[in-house]
Amino acid sequence: MKPQMAKVEKKPRSAASLSDERLRELFREMLLIRRFEEKVEERFRAGELPGFLHVAIGQEAVASGVMAGLEREDTIMSTHRAHGHTLAKGTHPNAVMAELYGKTEGCSGGYGGSMHLYDVANGMLGANAVVGGGLPQVTGTALAYQFRKEPKVAVAFFGDGATNTGTFHESLNLAQLWKVPALFVLEMNGWAESTPMSQHLPISDLSQRAVAFGMRSVEVDGQDVEAVFVATKEAREHAAAGKGPVFLNVRTYRLVGHYIGDPQVYREKEELNELRETKDPIELLRARLELSDDEFEQLDTEVTAIVEESVTFAKAGTDPKPEDALKWVYA
């Protein structure tokens, strides 16, 4: 067999490929995710939300950019940091918030919570709270599309921490071997919970891990929603055409702690403040679109109202009957 080495493609800052109108829609969606996450932090600190939660502040452009590059019937599996992905895939904020409150109106009926958001009708096949746990299932979902000749792709989200798990390597190996229509979206935020890359990775370029399987790998700036969109759309076309899966190495920044309440003792405050000033995807897009303060205020008022409504909806939701804990153990 002849050796095959895929090469890493680096995507420069996006050329103008989305209309201003579409970019504004994406801006609005990213702002909705941001305000949603901020509200989740607030309500958690107020003691209203059970369990523990992870917000994706700083990573909104990945969620919105990837989803914009997919077709509606495509499916995703997400991570413990799933609110943004789920909202961008099309789940109503009311259903996500109600899930965080543990209500039957929640997108998982109150059975899942923040780390197990599902909305199968919208192509959200589940957020997974075991790092790397969803990856082989994305390979398998894509295998089913290949079997049935369905023109769909399955998408896995995961972080740099997941690239050290066995499932990552087994799943990418198999996906490439069988050329299934899958996208593997690495949200490279540089942290495995509280552990920096320097302590969990012997290499810095994680594209090499995909290249090692002969998989097409594309690097993209995850703070630039248009760049993410362009890379995803191209990758989707490649995968859907039967040319094999694509690895998207998306550099992004987690501008908050691992979980709500994380004191982040492992991270310099100055570094974080600088990132917030220079890498905030919402501020970057706001500047690019040259939104006036009035325009921004108007969008902000709209999305804030949606988020407030989701809290009202969730609080008015139905508490599950305790004995319904047994309802879905078996099909």
Add this chain to the structure above:
Amino acid sequence: MPELTYREAVRDALSRAMREDDDVFLMGEDIAEMGGSMGVTQGMLDEFGAERVRNTPISEMAIVGTGIGAAMQGMRPVVEIMYQDFLTLSMEQLVNQAAKHRTMSGGQLKVPLTIRTQGGAGWSPGAQHAQQLESWFVHVPGLKVVFPSTPEDVRGLLWSAIYDDNPVIFFEHRLLYPLKGEVPAELAPIPFGKARIMREGTDVTVIAIGRMVPEALQAAEEAETLGISVEVLDPRTLLPLDEEAIIASVQKTNRCVTAHEAVTRGGFGAELTAVVQHGAFDYLDAPIERVGAKFAPLAFAPAMEQWAVPHAADVLEAVKRTVARA
């Protein structure tokens, strides 16, 4: 009635399902050209092609996880884990993923996946190719666990496993593969949760699974010559479990022995014992006896291996202990 070996019966169920249903396909290590390490899938590559009889890398977590993903899309994959010892490599996908998607999604997802595996002592494979791990999976809500002991049962139960909408761990035993038995001409699906009385008796009930079913039947014949009437009950599915049949049998015989090849401590016999003491407490004339392997990783040398795992003689001794207390 036609006669099939246990191995042929497994293959027959798989082949019939694949002939009728495009959603059924196989994945596993060495299952294509080689026909599986136990020869179960021999000839199936020729009939069904490499798309549906898929050799995989040695990646147990991905084999099970990929099966879960395809099952979530409504396919009915049957994956083979070559030895049940290797289920340990896929535990995360089995326990955290396959078993939980339905509940975590509030009923939105189903995982109609069958995980076939085999194992068992008796041929000196050493400690990493002969464990019996069925009891681990009975502890996981969301899974079903099947362990048939005859050709007829393995065929009918495998069919039911494939068409069950839940993940099913399907245990086969290496030493049972060459065993011959009559099967109905037409494949009759066997429902889960129904025990089979393998032999009727009045003095002691032996609840046996897997290889210990034929061993228990042999012990029962020997017991008969001693004037002891042994009933042998095979639960066939451990999860769900036919508690009603088990309790009814012990209420009739008043004595109970459990028998499996797995180590006794924490084994399925402990669960059976709990079911029996609760359901037939006032009927018991003797403590329940448990037969299983001794508590050690399985040693290689045949003399040590044979000493460590249970046989008909161990069942017979246990039966005698229960009647001696009457």
